[in-house]
Amino acid sequence: MGSDAQIWKHIAQSQAAKDAKLDIQVKEINGGIETNNATKEGEVDVNAFQSWAYLVTYNKESKADLKAIATTYLEPMGIYSQKFKSIDEVTDGALVALADNPANTARGLKLLEASGLIKLKADFDDALGTVNDITSNPKHLKFELIDDKTGPRIIQDVGLVLIGNTIALEGGLNVLKDSLFHEEISQATKNNINVLVTTSDKENDKGLQKLAALYHNEDTQKYIKDEFGGTKVEVKEPVSYLQGQSSK
The missing domain is CATH 3.40.190.10 (Periplasmic binding protein-like II)
Incomplete structure (x- = not known):
């Protein structure tokens, strides 16, 4: 979706993706619920658009069990x-x-x-x-x-x-x-950190872990900084860092 699709199209064409032997196809879907539904139903392997709080809310309301596999960035509302x-x-x-x-x-x-x-x-x-x-x-x-x-x-x-x-x-x-x-741009704002999301059966997939690592490489981060004017702040924390948030 939007700038996330733009970032992943860049990653898909990168030398790092070739070196990792990953064939990345980017599919754009309009709407957050629709994107999560497509992930849940296996139409896509992983999605990149939502905050941790959005994921938690979707899982509660849809009785779903989608999993965050990596953190990506924080951007202010x-x-x-x-x-x-x-x-x-x-x-x-x-x-x-x-x-x-x-x-x-x-x-x-x-x-x-x-x-x-x-x-x-x-x-x-x-x-x-x-x-x-x-x-x-x-x-x-x-x-x-x-x-x-x-x-x-x-x-x-x-x-x-x-x-x-x-x-x-x-x-x-x-x-x-x-x-x-x-919002203050701070990694302390855990609820608003964006995540990569997949299904529970793919949570530990090695290919998806390689995919997540591509987001944080030097070339990708330079592209994001140059393209989006500093409005997307990299967050490279384990998903466990988010546990306990948005769960009141």
Whole structure:
């Protein structure tokens, strides 16, 4: 999907892939649920698009058992606007657009809280939290759930829109330059780290482990840095690093 497909097309053509004797075919599928369903049903061997929190939520809601086999990167979600130039300028009753999928709805609400616009209940679920968990909304913000892929196209129609970086990049936006406020780029933000995902029977497949290693080689990382302006921060941690996250 999107920039992930672009990265893997680069990897597929790389000398490192040839040296590893891997024939990588990149299939683009529109939609996160559709991509995970295709993985679960064996239409693809592994997918690369989602955060750890998104995977955990999908497994819960779909009664699936997809497995993360490697970490890849962390990229910040941003708050964007064409009506306001700063968070302080946000007016009473402004309409806020949030992604209509549980992991990114919750992530967006956490970002709004970090910006100071709202407060959430103390036991807010980082994977499944909703607007019903808002405890303080001093600017009386209104909320609308949208297909997250439409975020860049509707900026002019709402007061604020929260957009993940992959979709922002597709819309010509750089989260570090164009957003009013964005998540801190920190490996401590474990829920938002992106992962490579496969089925449980392929979790220890040696070919897929070789594939995961290609993401972290020097050529790939240089390409990502040059192509995406520093908005994708490499995370090279074992999957065990993520265990216990998004599991409230």
